[in-house]
Amino acid sequence: xxxxxxxxPIIKFEKLNKWYGNTFHxxxxxxxxxxxxxxxxxxxxxxxxxxxxxxxxxxxxxxxQGRLFVDGVELTDDIKAIDDVRKKVGMVFQQFNLFPHxxxxxxxxxxxxxxxxxxxxxxxxxxxxxxxxxxxxEQANKYPLQLSGGQxxxxxxxxxxxxxxxxxxxxxxxxxxxxEMIKEVLDVMVEMADQGITMICVTxxxxxxxxxxxxxxxxDQGQIMEQNNPHDFFNNPQNExxxxxxxxxxxx
Amino acid sequence: xxxQVFEPISxxxxxxxxxxxIGWFRVNLFSDWSTSLSTVVLLGLxxxxxxxxxxxxxxxxxxxxxxxxxxxEGVGACWGVVAEKYRLIIFGRYPFEQQWRPLIATLxxxxxxxxxxxxxxxxxxxxxxxxxxxxxxxxxxxxxxxxLEKVETDRWGGLPLTIMLxxxxxxxxFPIALMVALGRRSNLPTIRAVCTIFVELxxxxxxxxxLFMASFMFPLLMxxxxxxxxxxxxxxxxxxxxxxxxxxxxxxxLQAIPKGxxxxxxxxxxxxxxxxRKIVLPQALAMVVPGIMNNFISLFKxxxxxxxxxxYELTGALGLALNSDPDWRPFKIEGYLFIAxxxxxxxxxxxxxxxxxxxxxxxxxxx
Numbered sequence: 309x310x311x312x313x314x315x316x317p318i319i320k321f322e323k324l325n326k327w328y329g330n331t332f333h334x335x336x337x338x339x340x341x342x343x344x345x346x347x348x349x350x351x352x353x354x355x356x357x358x359x360x361x362x363x364x365x366x367x368x369x370x371x372x373q374g375r376l377f378v379d380g381v382e383l384t385d386d387i388k389a390i391d392d393v394r395k396k397v398g399m400v401f402q403q404f405n406l407f408p409h410x411x412x413x414x415x416x417x418x419x420x421x422x423x424x425x426x427x428x429x430x431x432x433x434x435x436x437x438x439x440x441x442x443x444x445x446e447q448a449n450k451y452p453l454q455l456s457g458g459q460x461x462x463x464x465x466x467x468x469x470x471x472x473x474x475x476x477x478x479x480x481x482x483x484x485x486x487x488e489m490i491k492e493v494l495d496v497m498v499e500m501a502d503q504g505i506t507m508i509c510v511t512x513x514x515x516x517x518x519x520x521x522x523x524x525x526x527x528d529q530g531q532i533m534e535q536n537n538p539h540d541f542f543n544n545p546q547n548e549x550x551x552x553x554x555x556x557x558x559x560x
Numbered sequence: 561x562x563x564q565v566f567e568p569i570s571x572x573x574x575x576x577x578x579x580x581x582i583g584w585f586r587v588n589l590f591s592d593w594s595t596s597l598s599t600v601v602l603l604g605l606x607x608x609x610x611x612x613x614x615x616x617x618x619x620x621x622x623x624x625x626x627x628x629x630x631x632x633e634g635v636g637a638c639w640g641v642v643a644e645k646y647r648l649i650i651f652g653r654y655p656f657e658q659q660w661r662p663l664i665a666t667l668x669x670x671x672x673x674x675x676x677x678x679x680x681x682x683x684x685x686x687x688x689x690x691x692x693x694x695x696x697x698x699x700x701x702x703x704x705x706x707x708l709e710k711v712e713t714d715r716w717g718g719l720p721l722t723i724m725l726x727x728x729x730x731x732x733x734f735p736i737a738l739m740v741a742l743g744r745r746s747n748l749p750t751i752r753a754v755c756t757i758f759v760e761l762x763x764x765x766x767x768x769x770x771l772f773m774a775s776f777m778f779p780l781l782m783x784x785x786x787x788x789x790x791x792x793x794x795x796x797x798x799x800x801x802x803x804x805x806x807x808x809x810x811x812x813x814l815q816a817i818p819k820g821x822x823x824x825x826x827x828x829x830x831x832x833x834x835x836x837r838k839i840v841l842p843q844a845l846a847m848v849v850p851g852i853m854n855n856f857i858s859l860f861k862x863x864x865x866x867x868x869x870x871x872y873e874l875t876g877a878l879g880l881a882l883n884s885d886p887d888w889r890p891f892k893i894e895g896y897l898f899i900a901x902x903x904x905x906x907x908x909x910x911x912x913x914x915x916x917x918x919x920x921x922x923x924x925x926x927x
């Protein structure tokens with residue numbers, strides 16, 4: 309928390325509001341500053357707007373009110389600004405969203421070659437480094453559907469890292485995985501967290517939150533209801549709704 | 561309850577079923593009374609129909625171009641009609657002594673099309689070859705260059721015309737269809753509306769009407785003195801017609817692409833066109849290969865409708881060849897079987913090629 313106040317924030321939400329259609333007020337008066345290198349876990353019940361919140365950061369969703377700055381660039385309808393931001397922000401999805409018609413290696417080299425204008429050979433070398441980092445280099449020439457869920461998600465993480473992003477967004481990265489595969493993905497994410505990249509992760513993996521998060525944000529009904537360091541958030545939630553939520557997910 | 565513990569079982573090969581020919585017959589033709597009955601009925605039909613057919617087409621057929629002999633009692637098919645009229649059927653009204661030109665032109669185009677289907681030739685220079693070969697085609701057909709006699713387009717006909725209309729309209733309709741399909745899913749309301757109106761308008765009228773308008777209405781709407789060759793107008797008509805249908809097939813494929821694919825592409829910084837080209841279209845088109853090939857094949861055969869505007873492609877040329885000659889007019893069936901074989905050869909080749917393409921584009925799905 310202290311760090312966040314001292315340095316210039318890399319992400320800044322100012323009174324941001326978003327609606328789906330005319331009636332569904334999905335994000336309400338979001339004010340949030342994220343410091344460079346900070347690791348944030350966002351949790352909350354389903355439909356609380358957590359995914360929408362992080363999807364605003366790379367403009368997969370647009371907001372109607374308020375302002376949002378990412379690494380000094382304000383996100384508006386300006387396509388150049390959006391492209392600029394997307395080059396700095398990597399994203400990992402719940403359903404992996406790998407490109408099934410491309411090999412693992414081609415999944416990774418696509419963006420560096422077409423967006424980054426990197427020569428093919430160099431892109432492939434960098435991609436292999438990333439695959440080694442997520443311990444899956446031997447699968448480079450397979451197609452995504454030939455891999456297990458955990459392997460696919462690790463490929464997806466490697467793909468996002470190929471852009472050398474300053475910020476990584478994770479949208480429930482382990483929710484679609486079998487229990488025995490969750491750990492292999494979380495291990496990779498923990499390693500990443502040690503390397504100083506800014507991370508925002510929507511997840512219900514409380515073990516992960518306790519291990520790596522600098523800050524936990526609890527959302528409900530489109531609002532940030534509570535934020536705190538993980539130790540205090542889990543042991544001593546202040547908000548009635550966070551208490552209720554935690555009692556439900558920690559009961560087992 | 562006491563714990564039950566089980567030993568792991570190592571995998572065994574599946575049992576082999578090999579009952580020989582009689583076993584195969586029993587399983588596939590006589591498995592129960594209803595299959596047995598239909599087997600017997602179909603066999604009976606075959607025995608009843610096949611002998612007379614073989615007799616007509618082969619045994620008592622007359623093979624020489626002699627109309628008199630064909631009329632004799634007891635003579636079956638008169639294949640001599642093909643020998644007598646094949647040049648008129650295949651080249652239509654093209655000047656007789658110049659028919660080596662459409663022959664070479666057609667062989668060039670067929671060679672080009674076959675080569676374009678092979679992975680080995682999928683290189684950037686193929687585009688240059690395409691332009692060159694088509695230039696050669698038109699130079700040969702139209703003449704008026706290099707000492708070749710000029711042959712007006714209304715005298716072009718037969719197979720060269722069929723192949724030219726079909727392949728050019730396929731090649732031009734495909735990119736138009738792509739754009740229209742993408743346009744119908746655009747975020748921009750104007751583009752969406754234009755594309756929707758185009759598809760609905762074109763699909764709402766028969767091809768014959770489109771050809772009629774291209775041929776007769778279009779010149780009326782143009783300022784006097786301004787004219788475009790009827791062949792080009794007809795080609796444009798067929799192209800737009802085919803594009804509307806193909807666009808809808810492609811749109812079906814686009815709709816099957818999960819939103820997550822586009823979001824992943826966007827999050828990686830790909831622009832709209834990059835995402836479409838690299839992610840969406842390869843997957844969407846792979847899914848609709850059978851539908852698109854359907855369009856191609858029906859387009860190939862639809863070219864026979866240009867007879868309505870007095871262009872004598874393969875089917876039209878057959879009518880031309882036989883109707884004007886009372887000696888040979890009775891042997892239309894043989895003539896039609898001949899061109900049916902030509903149509904079939906092309907369509908069958910296309911459908912086999914489509915199977916190969918399907919296999920190629922679905923490699924990522926193989927486990």
